[in-house]
Amino acid sequence: MRTPAELTTAFRSLGLKVTPQRQLLFRLLHDNTTHPTAEALFEVASAQMPGISLRTVYQTLTDLAGMGELQSIAFGGGAIRFDPNVGQHHHQVCVSCDEITDVYVDGVDQLNVSLRNEPDAHSFATASTDIVFRGRCVRCADTV
Amino acid sequence: MRTPAELTTAFRSLGLKVTPQRQLLFRLLHDNTTHPTAEALFEVASAQMPGISLRTVYQTLTDLAGMGELQSIAFGGGAIRFDPNVGQHHHQVCVSCDEITDVYVDGVDQLNVSLRNEPDAHSFATASTDIVFRGRCVRCADTV
DNA sequence: ACCGTATTTGCATCTCATGCGAACTGCCAA
DNA sequence: TTGGCAGTTCGCATGAGATGCAAATACGGT
Ligand SMILES: [Mn+2]
Ligand SMILES: [Mn+2]
Ligand SMILES: [Zn+2]
Ligand SMILES: [Zn+2]
Numbered sequence: 001m002r003t004p005a006e007l008t009t010a011f012r013s014l015g016l017k018v019t020p021q022r023q024l025l026f027r028l029l030h031d032n033t034t035h036p037t038a039e040a041l042f043e044v045a046s047a048q049m050p051g052i053s054l055r056t057v058y059q060t061l062t063d064l065a066g067m068g069e070l071q072s073i074a075f076g077g078g079a080i081r082f083d084p085n086v087g088q089h090h091h092q093v094c095v096s097c098d099e100i101t102d103v104y105v106d107g108v109d110q111l112n113v114s115l116r117n118e119p120d121a122h123s124f125a126t127a128s129t130d131i132v133f134r135g136r137c138v139r140c141a142d143t144v
Numbered sequence: 145m146r147t148p149a150e151l152t153t154a155f156r157s158l159g160l161k162v163t164p165q166r167q168l169l170f171r172l173l174h175d176n177t178t179h180p181t182a183e184a185l186f187e188v189a190s191a192q193m194p195g196i197s198l199r200t201v202y203q204t205l206t207d208l209a210g211m212g213e214l215q216s217i218a219f220g221g222g223a224i225r226f227d228p229n230v231g232q233h234h235h236q237v238c239v240s241c242d243e244i245t246d247v248y249v250d251g252v253d254q255l256n257v258s259l260r261n262e263p264d265a266h267s268f269a270t271a272s273t274d275i276v277f278r279g280r281c282v283r284c285a286d287t288v
Numbered sequence: 289a290c291c292g293t294a295t296t297t298g299c300a301t302c303t304c305a306t307g308c309g310a311a312c313t314g315c316c317a318a
Numbered sequence: 319t320t321g322g323c324a325g326t327t328c329g330c331a332t333g334a335g336a337t338g339c340a341a342a343t344a345c346g347g348t
């Protein structure tokens with residue numbers, strides 16, 4: 001997503017207001033690579049702005065996602081994750097500690113897709129491809 | 145997953161009982177390619193066995209998944225899907241009608257994965273790779 | 289057929305997420 | 319600078335999906 005300053009301009013030009021709550025979330029999300037849940041973000045936000053409501057966090061996340069500044073991803077096993085990285089990338093998920101890491105993948109366009117009973121060209125119009133690698137991160141690899 | 149007959153044997157040998165409810169679900173799931181939710185399966189089961197409970201459907205699905213006869217997948221936007229196809233395969237999801245289709249992909253092992261700031265070998269131990277192609281199925285391609 | 293153990297089922301409970309509306313406030317216009 | 323309207327916040331209610339729990343029931347080995 002864009003910088004807090006750019007988002008401020010973007011929000012104003014859409015007739016949306018730039019509140020202290022939104023500014024805080026802009027800052028907490030910019031360059032955030034942790035793929036936080038709404039609740040996780042709420043915890044961090046609460047530390048800096050006691051009284052901010054979980055409802056407002058959800059609201060702002062939904063707004064930002066609607067504007068294309070965030071993507072929301074369901075990895076399974078709990079809450080939806082929010083990702084300010086909206087560029088082409090994929091994810092590694094540690095099955096032990098749930099850490100989610102951005103990865104960049106070459107060769108996606110070279111994947112050869114086929115249906116079981118129709119080895120020829122199938123007519124599905126793919127708009128996007130999401131790849132999730134599941135396994136163990138470096139830290140969890142050792143600790144059994 | 146295996147055939148209803150094979151599952152019957154497998155359940156008995158584990159000290160588990162083969163009830164009419166389970167037999168029905170074995171039948172409804174075997175060779176089922178629709179990736180149903182628990183609720184969807186419950187609807188179909190209810191038509192053939194009025195009175196069967198949603199709780200039993202969840203229970204049996206969980207048991208089968210635990211035995212490795214089913215895999216459960218979170219595609220986002222609602223309930224978990226259950227898939228009796230436990231072989232190596234991936235999915236196409238229609239963003240318009242939510243149809244989920246099994247696809248078989250060549251070239252997964254040739255994917256070149258890298259972290260943004262460390263183009264060299266990263267030490268994530270990948271155990272499995274899940275690919276989801278999102279787009280429009282044949283039927284939804286025309287209708288706008 | 290009997291009996292012990294697994295199963296079914298209804299209801300309570302839990303998590304994650306969204307609907308709703310009264311009170312509040314950013315921000316544009318006068 | 320100030321007034322005021324539209325957009326926001328926030329607490330509470332509600333909803334969807336899923337699991338915990340225990341009394342009643344039924345499978346299946348003997
Ligand atoms: Mn990411
Ligand atoms: Mn499948
Ligand atoms: Zn880890
Ligand atoms: Zn479709």
